[in-house]
Amino acid sequence: MHYTSIENIHKVIDPLFLDGLKAELEAIRKIPVERTRKQKLEAFQQKLSDLTFLDPACGSGNFLTETYLSLRRLENQVLALLHHDQIVFDVGNPIKVSIGQFYGIEINDFAVTVAKTALWIAESQMMKETEDVVHMSLDFLPLKSYANIVEGNALRLDWESVVPKHKLNYIMGNPPFVGGMMMSKEQKADIVTLLDGVKGGGELDYVAGWYKKAVEYMQGTLIDAAFVSTNSICQGQQAVSLWNPIFASAIKITFAYRTFIWDSEAKIKAHVHCIIVGFSYVKKLAYFLTIQNKEKRKI
Numbered sequence: 062m063h064y065t066s067i068e069n070i071h072k073v074i075d076p077l078f079l080d081g082l083k084a085e086l087e088a089i090r091k092i093p094v095e096r097t098r099k100q101k102l103e104a105f106q107q108k109l110s111d112l113t114f115l116d117p118a119c120g121s122g123n124f125l126t127e128t129y130l131s132l133r134r135l136e137n138q139v140l141a142l143l144h145h146d147q148i149v150f151d152v153g154n155p156i157k158v159s160i161g162q163f164y165g166i167e168i169n170d171f172a173v174t175v176a177k178t179a180l181w182i183a184e185s186q187m188m189k190e191t192e193d194v195v196h197m198s199l200d201f202l203p204l205k206s207y208a209n210i211v212e213g214n215a216l217r218l219d220w221e222s223v224v225p226k227h228k229l230n231y232i233m234g235n236p237p238f239v240g241g242m243m244m245s246k247e248q249k250a251d252i253v254t255l256l257d258g259v260k261g262g263g264e265l266d267y268v269a270g271w272y273k274k275a276v277e278y279m280q281g282t283l284i285d286a287a288f289v290s291t292n293s294i295c296q297g298q299q300a301v302s303l304w305n306p307i308f309a310s311a312i313k314i315t316f317a318y319r320t321f322i323w324d325s326e327a328k329i330k331a332h333v334h335c336i337i338v339g340f341s342y343v344k345k346l347a348y349f350l351t352i353q354n355k356e357k358r359k360i
Contacts (some may be wrong), residue, residue: 065123065235069289069323072337075234076349077287082109082135090142099143106139110157115224116234117215117271119165122176124234125210126183132158133187140194152308155195160184160208164224167214171209177208216270220278221312232279232286236271237334240325266294269303272340276307279288285315287339292320295336307340315339316349 071079089105092098109132116124128199136158144155145211160180167173192199212222215236220226248267268290275286318337 065120065289067127067279069122069283070127072318072351073235073287073289074124075132075337076351077233077285077339078112078231078300079128079131082132086135086138094217102139102143106136106143106157109136109139110159110162111231113164113224113228114231114233115164115166115167115220115229117220117223117232117274117283118234119167119176119210120129120235121171121172122165122179122210125163125165125176128233129158129160129163129180129183130187131182132162133190135196137187140191156188156191156199164211164229166211166213166218166220166223168212169213170212173210173212173217176210180208180210181232212297214251216255216274217322220274225320226278226282226284229282229284232284234271235287235289237257237269238266238291240267252324265299265302269294269299272303272307272338276310276312276340279312280310281342283341283343285339285341285343287337289335289337294306294335295338312340312342313344314348315341315345316351318351 064237081115089098089101095281114125114128116122119125133156136156140155157313163180165173165176167176178336188199202225202299209224250268252265252267255273256265268288270287272290272294275288278284279286293299318335320334320336323333323335
């Protein structure tokens with residue numbers, strides 16, 4: 062019921078990294094000297110292939126799949142600019158971006174299988190689009206590729222065992238929408254254990270655990286993160302209990318969406334109001350707040 066729509070995914074990934082990548086490619090496209098432009102395009106393609114992503118509550122893989130598709134579309138634009146829509150001969154595989162750059166953690170075994178399959182399908186789909194760009198056939202079997210989706214409880218698992226933090230660039234996702242009164246005994250135990258010593262921690266929503274884990278994991282790195290969350294974690298006592306210790310660790314909120322009504326692609330809708338919070342230890346040149354999905358304010 063919390064299946065994330067493409068629109069809502071882009072509310073997270075666009076300000077987190079995609080807007081910046083698109084602007085970078087557009088600047089390269091305008092370079093008048095062909096040799097310099099070619100060098101910059103090749104470097105940009107390599108940059109795309111070096112980025113690494115983690116969704117620590119990946120469900121059926123919506124965030125990972127849409128992010129992969131978005132990066133591959135940028136890469137196809139790069140290939141079109143490099144080869145001027147001409148037939149490519151004897152260059153091997155021109156594609157550098159792979160599903161191996163994408164990591165996920167999911168507690169449900171069936172969802173893990175769906176997420177892996179979704180990435181394989183996306184890889185096959187984008188391969189066909191690349192063939193149209195370079196005008197050549199590419200030998201490809203999706204099932205040979207490795208999808209890094211780990212089955213497990215993300216609040217008990219060591220995220221470093223999934224992907225070393227100094228290899229990672231971005232954390233993103235839509236952790237479970239479970240309020241304090243609705244948590245199972247196991248979920249309550251996860252939160253109590255994880256937030257041991259945090260004043261009021263026992264009253265926090267389940268999603269608070271992902272913020273706590275992410276903040277600890279990100280220490281000493283350049284990782285940027287963003288989560289979709291129920292708006293209750295930024296209201297009343299929950300805001301004090303969660304964000305005071307987070308801010309004490311020197312983390313900063315880098316961008317945010319104020320409350321919006323959740324919409325999904327599931328038949329059964331989740332009747333919740335959500336926010337999006339981006340955060341990092343890295344100081345940014347600008348910080349943004351989006352109000353009612355439209356007005357973006359620099360703060």
